[in-house]
Structures are given as structure tokens and as C-alpha cells.
Amino acid sequence: MSKKIHKSSFRDPSGFLFFEDGKLLRQVNESYHQDYDFLMGCGLYDKLIKAGLLIPHLEIDGHPGINNYAFKIIEPEKINFISYPYEWSFSQLKDSALLTLQIQKTALEYGMTLKDASAFNVQLYKGKPVFIDSLSFEIYREGMPWDAYRQFCQHFLAPLSLMSKTDIRLNQLLQIYLDGIPLDLSSKLLPFSTRFNFSLLIHIHLHAKAQKKYENKGSAAKNIKITKTNLHAMTQGLISGIKNLQINKQATEWEKYYSFTNYSEKSFKHKKEIVAKITDEIHPKYVWDLGANTGEFTRIASSAGAECIAFDIDPLAVDSHYRSIRQNKIENTLPLILDLTNPSPSIGWNNKERMGFKSRELPDTIFALALIHHLAISNNLPFGKIARFFRKLSENLVIEFIPKTDSQVKRLLTSRKDIFSEYNEESFIREFETFYNIQIKEKIVDSERIIFWMKRK
């Protein structure tokens, strides 16, 4: 029987995650006994499960545990693809923040509180955020402050306000600051006008000042007591403050891609038909759509029953895709922000705490539609390197070749010298055939673009 402790599960003394024979289990330590029993017995667990806010778990009877501290072993429902806050769009992070506050509010009503409020306690699962850490609850004692308040502001309010008020791309700071964006930095980066926003004035600007003022006065807060009514009111205030934050519709590269593309309606329809035909041949179970934009082609795979991760570099396209799948209750698609030329690295303690792009569960099929020219021309990547990269990710590759005569490629070349003598169909096929067998090659009508289905050799 193989047992391995999860690389990111070491901070909380209440327990940890471990793998056993391919299953992900959680050891609940004796020190968490009382809180765990209270969570399960007071009705909070059932309430959160019924509302779809918390990941359900099964209790494994008779399991001895990993060490002498074990009180109980539980098996949480498995989430196949783990994503991180720095890969989420504005609405994904906002919904996760509201989920965390809703859970805190409900927990208070049941006599419990969240002892941490990390964005890493949330996963996007079946189309919406869900809280995954069942050991984050502790019994509330009258007068106690919310110990996770600082963490909540750093993990959620700071990035959301920065994305809303300063620049949508600032969610990337979460990749540098794994325990949330420092509030003094957030306060500096936010525009002066945010001092007139009550929620941001209190929870970011004054909060940052208070942190500075009391940074070396550890005992100053020892006797502070906050009534439950006030704590509840503050939680509600944070909910309102976060609900008021909106995405600033900055024009981005991709926002109106489909409206100014050179596709005619006929060729767009034909492209969809080709992708649908190939999908039907492959029967994929798990697809990564690289450069998915708002998911026009991801929907072909998801409708065919495949689990889909739809990556795109543009935060507004990902946000729009996410809102669309939430609205349409699509459970098998997860849109995420990703710069394929600089994918999420393995980071955190020992570079193993948060998994890199390629360390996660790899798909059986990749869609790389209208992508190759961005990699080869905008990023100067030779076809051989691109083919080698894709080969390591999946068995099937559905890829679109876009020639230099295409207006999208011409647009990329307008402001630079054409140094891409090898950018042609012949070189493309030659380089990719080193690693793949071409199964289907079909030209899109009314265009010079070609769709290929290739199978790894």
C-alpha cells in the first residue's frame, strides 16, 4: 500500500492530505477532534453540503491513519484538475471571495468560524467555486475576532480591488505573493479615488495603516473582543463591498476577436463542423483547449461529454467564458488564464507546493486552434519546439495552420520585419510529422486555413 503526503498540505496542525493507492484522503488529527465533531454534529456540514458550498467527504472507518496523531480519516470528493487563484479571472475570484464570506456567515450562525480564509481553500469544480478544506472550521467563542480577516483581505479583497480599480492583469501578483497581496502594496497601487469607497478605505487603506502602526506591538490586540452581531455585520459589509466591485471593461486584444476576424460566416461554420467531426472520431474524455478565447470550440468538446480546461491569455475572454458557463450551468468546463509562452510554474515551499502547468493531470486531446501564428510569429518559436511541447502533453492534437496570407498573420507582421521564412505549410507539416501521424487534414472553406488532427507517434 503506497502512502504519500500531499506536498501542499503541511501548514494546518489539524490534519493533512495524503495519497493512498491513487486515492486522496485526509487525516484529521486528534487536536481537531472537538471542532470536527462540532462541525459534523451542529448541522453546519449538512447545510453547506446541501447548498453546494463545501466539498463532501466520506468517513473511512477502521483506517489507522498515517501517524499516532490520527483521529479520523476522511475521503473528500475528488477534484481532477486543481487550479490556482493566479489563474482565475475576476469573476472567478469574486465568486470565490463571496463563497468564503457566505461560509463564514453561515458558520457564525451555527456557532463556528473560519480559522483561515486562503484563496487556496477554494477550487473551481463543476462550473463554480467550492470550499475544499473541511478542517478550516473552529468552534466560535463569544467575543473572538475573525482571525482569518487579514488573510481574507490579502487573498481576496486586495487582488479584486486592484483588478477592478487599477488593472485587470494585477491578479498575477498572487503568483508572487502566495499568502495574498500585502495590503501596504495594494494601498499604494490603488488609485486615490478608492479612499472614497467605504469598503476599500476601511479594509485596505486603513487596514494597511493599522498593520504598520501595530507591527511591533504584539500584545496590543490580546484583549480585543468583538461581538458576534458586529462580526456578522462586518462580514455582510465585506459581501456588499465585494459585490460592488466590477470589472473595468478595458479593451483587450481578444475582446472582439470574433467580430473582426477574417472568417466569413460560412468558414466559421465549416471550421466548427470540422472540429466536431474530429471530436467525434477521437471521443476525447479530457481536453485542454489552448487559446480557447470565450470557448466557441471548447463547447464542441464539452457537448460531446469531455471534461474541458479552456485556457486563454486574455483575462476578459476567460471571464466572459466563465460567466457564460455559470449562466448555462455547464459543469464540465473550466476556463483559466494562462500565458502559454510562460505557463504557471511549480512554486511555493521547495517549489512543490503549487503545481506547475505540466505537473497537473494531462489531457488526452489538445485543441490548438488559431494559436500557431501567435506562438511562431509573436513569440518567435520554431515549429519544431512547438511540436515537441505539444507532444509531451497529449496523444491527440487538433491544430489549425494559418498561412502568412491570412489577415490575422499579416496583422502580426505589420509592425515588424518578416524573419519567418520557414513559416509555411510545408515546414509546419515536416516538423510536426517528426512526432505525429496526421489523421485528418481539412481546409476551411472560404479561407486558406487548415485543420489537422494528429496522433502522437
Next chain:
Amino acid sequence: MIPLFFRTLHVSVMSFLPNIILYIDPGTGSIILQAVAAAVAGVAIAAKIYWHSLLKFLGLRKEIKPDASAPDDHQE
């Protein structure tokens, strides 16, 4: 004005709390600020409820909104 607010709060909230072992640092400044934020939110909600009750009493409002919330509701 703000430091005075913190000082006033600081001396007015002396009371006993059991020792709880924390595994994340709540931050001294964060707890103090939180006490201010929670007090303000509490007062705001109470004021809102009284205001709605008054309007109801005067016959100007039919019923209190079920989702009474903090003053942030009216920001922006």
C-alpha cells in the same frame, strides 16, 4: 483622527478571551482594525434597522428589507 479612534477603541475593549492556538498570524493591526470595522458595521446595521422601523412606524415604508446590510451597500 484615526490614531485617536484606535486609541479610544483600544482602551474600551478590555475583556477576557480564552487562549486559542492559531496556526495563521491574525496580525495585531488587523485585529484592531477589524474591531473598528466591525463596530462601524454593527452601528450602521442598527441605524439602518431603526431607520426602516421609523419609516414603517410613520407609514412611509411597508416592511424592512430582509437583507439589511452594512453601509458599503450605498458606496459607488
